[in-house]
Amino acid sequence: MSGWRLDPEGVRVVLEQTGAQARGLSRSLTGRGGVLADGGASIVDGVRSGGWVTAAVPAAVQAALEAQARQVAAILDRAAAGQVGVLNAALTYQEGNLEMAGVFQRAAADAAFSGDLSFFERYGVV
Numbered sequence: 088m089s090g091w092r093l094d095p096e097g098v099r100v101v102l103e104q105t106g107a108q109a110r111g112l113s114r115s116l117t118g119r120g121g122v123l124a125d126g127g128a129s130i131v132d133g134v135r136s137g138g139w140v141t142a143a144v145p146a147a148v149q150a151a152l153e154a155q156a157r158q159v160a161a162i163l164d165r166a167a168a169g170q171v172g173v174l175n176a177a178l179t180y181q182e183g184n185l186e187m188a189g190v191f192q193r194a195a196a197d198a199a200f201s202g203d204l205s206f207f208e209r210y211g212v213v
Contacts, residue, residue: 098177102170109166116159161202168198171207 172195180188194206 093177093180095177095181098173102174105166105170109163109170112159113163164202164204165199168202168204168207169195171195172198 172191176188176191176195179185179191198204198206
């Protein structure tokens with residue numbers, strides 16, 4: 088690729104759609120009635136009712152739910168990093184600051200792979 092070519096309206100639409108999908112995922116997993124809303128307690132309580140037959144299962148289910156909750160948080164963090172990075176890259180590009188646009192683009196890509204949002208936190212854009 089030899090240069091940038093942006094459609095600001097297209098960028099806005101994609102960011103809005105991405106944000107809506109991320110919020111929907113968050114609500115369905117952690118919001119009221121979501122699978123992880125109560126930390127999985129309702130699922131674990133149901134398994135506990137099996138008595139000695141299922142005695143070892145609640146701890147395993149709880150551990151699996153906790154691991155998945157961390158994964159969901161990481162996915163949502165990465166989606167947020169991508170949105171912030173793309174938005175800031177597009178804004179700085181529109182202002183004619185191509186160097187800073189590239190910095191934001193690289194930071195967004197790095198955060199998408201690592202989940203490390205420190206760049207955005209450091210510069211107050213998260």
